[in-house]
Amino acid sequence: MEDEIIMPGTQIADKPLRLSYGHVENEKTYSTVLGLKREDKLIPLKGIYEPRFGDYIIGVVSEVKFSGYDIEMKTPYPAFVPDRMLREKLDHGEVIFAKVMNVNEIGELDLGQVKVLKKGRIIEVPAVKIPRVIGRDNSMITLIRESTDCSIFVGKNGFVWISEKGNSALAISAIRKIVREAHTSGLTDKMQEYLKNSN
Template identity: 40%
Template sequence: MNKIILPGEKVSDKPEQMPGTYIHDGKTYADVISLYDEEGKKSVPLEGMYLPRAEDYIVGVVCDVRFAGYNINIAPSFNAFLSGRESRDKFELGDVVFAKIAEVDEVNSVALTDARRLTGGKMIEVSPVKIPRVIGKKNSMVNMIIDSTKSEVYIGRNGRIWMSGGDIELTVRAIQKVEQEAHVSGLTDRVKKFLEDEAESE
């Protein structure tokens, strides 16, 4: 069962490393408002900024073209670097790209790899901490949305989501519903019913 935990609320009597928590006197407390899975003993923050991690996939925007590569904006006031040797594509200012974080160093400089250009679609932004809910367990949520809308969807851990083809408007509305109701139990069933109702109304 999921429950909302507030900042300062005790999560565990033991020291446990979970997102959005801190440890004090051998016990674990919520640092931000979070959704806590009492069965799985997992905490999912419901607010917060994106902190880049190696192996994350992100959706970014080319903000500077340089001789050696590209500066890619991946969050407000936060850029990453893509070496020209790390991509077969040539990018231009303003291009939207899907890429993997290869490395984050001790001063939070981010290096990207495996970048590809995304064209002809629409990009939206949601709170980065809601991205796990948009993806769902074993990709269940995003796959359900894709199956219903027939859209191609690329989800960045940085909170940016790009989509093209199919029913883009419905895809956006479904993702926004997930973001707005991320704290609600039974979310998958609620989104499934929403998509089914939309299909019947067409």
Template identity: 40%
Template structure:
């Protein structure tokens, strides 16, 4: 864990009022509201988090209802996303995987989605939303590494990961699990790269 410290809900993380995800303020200080850790620079990183949609987030979902006005999309959330039919030309069917952008979120969490793209056949995997930044990596380093070695893969901010049927799905699931378990260790990209190298060697033999 190299000098990092696990923080529990209610623990003080700063002596001033600062706005950090996964934290809340009283009149003088900032406290964690979820389990997280303080890194070497004193930044708070939540380790468990419920995803709350924000405008312009990229989300992946499955069409669960097709009506005249539009489509409902299941997004691993209590609320469903809605794609207004007049905004899109393509016809969707129940069970289609789609990737889209959040265009609008109401106060109660209902969303309108835009920039819809239908995904080809593949497999959906659930991933903890708090760790999505690790799966993508700095400047897409991690996700590009996986794409190189596995095939087409797409990550939504809501925690759904889509893997193309043409990709090596078992290997992809293995790697995604590995990143889930090791999300709070440093040098993660190097370890995943080493893992791929080893995997390749095994294949040759």
């Protein structure tokens, strides 16, 4: 069956559902973003990242403060890593991979389980496409890692970090291809082919 395109305001269920990209009004659920309806599921094509407890993100140290560090991660306000969550000191401009430990009611974020990423570069990916970059049970990202020998970290906020070591140019173009074709089916097979032919 062909996917149905969903607009902000399109009804997606006649009962209230708790969805990231849904809005409930009069016991009915409506989409708040542009998306596709595939087998009663809403696949967002567009959307803004909303941090949740437990998300893994990638960010950059933007300010060294008295009790910790401000982390720029493309949310409206920087996140914060308290000193007590760290074993070592961080430097301004360092890239980290970390877990969201707390989100308060006004959107302020605390991070923990910090890993510093050295010698690589960040590319920006729309946050709604991140699940496709990761793939079911990490299948997609594992495929790219194995085909390029790169170390790759994926942040739910839409940042992907790729090590200098390995074929990083191929890894970047593979990820860009996934982003462009994220809403098509049979993507894993396509990517397998692409990576095989480009290697």
